[in-house]
Amino acid sequence: MVTRWRDWLPDWQSLLKIVFYVALLYVLQVFVILPFMRYVLDSDYFARTDVIESVNGERARSAQLACDEYIRREMGSARVEFPTGAEKIWSLGGGRYLIKASVIVTDSPGVAKKQHYACYIKYQGGDILDSDSWALQGLDWRSEESD
Numbered sequence: 001m002v003t004r005w006r007d008w009l010p011d012w013q014s015l016l017k018i019v020f021y022v023a024l025l026y027v028l029q030v031f032v033i034l035p036f037m038r039y040v041l042d043s044d045y046f047a048r049t050d051v052i053e054s055v056n057g058e059r060a061r062s063a064q065l066a067c068d069e070y071i072r073r074e075m076g077s078a079r080v081e082f083p084t085g086a087e088k089i090w091s092l093g094g095g096r097y098l099i100k101a102s103v104i105v106t107d108s109p110g111v112a113k114k115q116h117y118a119c120y121i122k123y124q125g126g127d128i129l130d131s132d133s134w135a136l137q138g139l140d141w142r143s144e145e146s147d
Contacts, residue, residue, distance in 0.1 A: 066134035095123035
């Protein structure tokens with residue numbers, strides 16, 4: 001049983017349909033999909049180089065104070081001091097804040113040790129100055145390093 005190459009080709013109507021659909025896909029890609037992709041890439045979201053910005057203000061300071069309160073609770077009886085001006089606070093949107101700072105912990109023999117931490121906290125609503133209005137999402141103690 002010998003087959004000819006013409007046996008592999010479909011009838012001429014099916015062949016025209018295949019050519020039409022391939023041409024339609026090409027036209028859709030060039031004139032619809034690619035322009036839409038360029039529009040999305042040129043939007044403001046992709047144009048920004050600093051998606052997360054460091055913030056200051058009343059909410060940022062309240063988030064810092066709420067993190068400080070969680071750290072005081074975690075440290076228990078140790079004496080805790082929070083140096084000012086060394087912290088960095090980023091607003092992540094939706095009432096969420098990321099705080100990078102340090103704490104000086106003095107243990108019972110009187111030895112002071114500086115520890116760095118990152119605190120992820122979310123505003124739940126209510127009085128902004130009340131620490132119960134904030135929910136701790138994560139607290140990460142980092143190794144001692146220079147700033």
